[in-house]
Amino acid sequence: MKRQLTKAEEQIMHVLWSLEEASVKDVIAQLPLPKPAYNTVSTIIRILETKEFVKHTPKGRGYVYAPLIKKDTYSNQTLHKVMDGYFGGSFKSMVSFFVEKNDMDISELELVLKEMNKKKN
16 A cells, blocks of 8 residues: 555545646635645645656646546545454454444444445455
8 A cells, every 4th residue: 555644635635636637826725714824735745756656747837637546445444454454354353343333323333334335246
């Protein structure tokens, strides 16, 4: 897996995933108040480029940024890291935890099982 994202990096990636491509100003416009400084967002995006999560394309006098990794791919990698680190790699242990600690109801569990059965077929 590529490196783990910080909270700030992940927040910017969520904006880029939703917009598909954006300038620094476009990203800032999507962030909640209080808005971070332009230089802060620009620096974080450059770090994301270094980590190979984002690419840039020249546009006018600036750049447009786009994700190099899909949200689903990152989510899957992150979930596996959590499952391995906290649940010994056991999906059963992770689901049991959510059922016991997070009041997951039977209908939600049934939906998960239906999705799993679709994948098997």
